[in-house]
Amino acid sequence: MEQVTVKQQSSLNIAGKVKDYMMLIKFSLSFMVVFSAVISYLLAPKVVEFDWLHIILLFTGGLLVTGSANTVNQIVEKDTDAMMMRTSKRPVASGRMQPAEAWAFAIIAIAAGLFILGYFFNWLSAGLALFSWFVYAYMYTPLKKVSAVSVLLGAVPGALPCLIGWAAGQDELSAGGWVLFAIQFFWQFPHFWAIAWISHKDYTNAGFKLMPSVEGPTKYSAIQSIIYSLVLIPVGMLPYLVGMSGMISFYIVLVANLMMLWLSIRLYREMEKKAARRVMFGSYIYLAVVLLALLMDKIPVG
């Protein structure tokens, strides 16, 4: 009887540990980041077949590097994460995991991730991943407390996964990679400002300055969301214009862009958290739909 209890206890511990590591690497966010890298890899003209081994390797390498960046972010922000409802249950912030354990994981993960990218793909993609890791963990993260300009800087490592995936497939930084970078770069502003709108009180209590306006969720912030959604319309036409995808995805991307614009306009008109939540969920759907549409409609030249 006693033995069963001990067994149950240890499996509970393992489940708890797994859950902690999922939180440490911010699994859902990292999954989407790596998804964007894999789709960009598959969009590269030199990648002509759907090779599962390479897809799994890119996914694993990307997840390790991104997970490491998110771990360093949680070590650096452990005190402020502890002050916010949204983040207080994270393993390092809550004290369930010692920073030394998190550091050990971060170092092993970045080394393993860079090795996978460099050895199985090329050192261009590994170099870009290291650059991205550095900008996110050591430039964006400390700047969050200083100014909303940090979001502009954070959008660089946020969009680089597209270029990393493209470089892994193409071994060069050609137009298609930059086009995907541009789409993901501009997408991040409506995405994040909706999140910051919802959690504004939390962010302010912890001393973060992330909204475009110092007063927080104002009409000005909503206008910024509208402006970036407007910019996304011509940027979303670029894959068709540079010849990397066809007419069907052109229209799908256009509809997705009009949806983002409409959601941002509704935020401006309603000025409610409910409207910000719509922008946030809309942004998740947007990126998945746009990337998949481009891949389904790939024109393998260039």
Ligand code: HEM
């Ligand atoms: C400037 C760049 C970005 C900022 C500041 C940002 C910020 C955030 C924050 C704070 C959350 C947490 C929301 C919550 O706790 O409910 C979040 C969620 C999320 N972000 Fe972003 N993000 C950025 C870029 C990206 C990129 C590039 C991707 C993917 C390609 C991405 C995908 C996601 C996903 C999938 C979630 C949902 C995670 C979950 O529900 O656990 N984000 N983002």
Ligand SMILES: CC(C)=CCC/C(C)=C/CC/C(C)=C/COP(=O)(O)OP(=O)(O)O
């Ligand atoms: C290849 C590579 C290493 C890329 C880096 C990818 C990466 C982590 C992108 C996310 C971009 C970003 C600024 C997220 C928000 O973090 P946050 O600190 O504002 O979120 P939080 O408040 O929830 O901690």
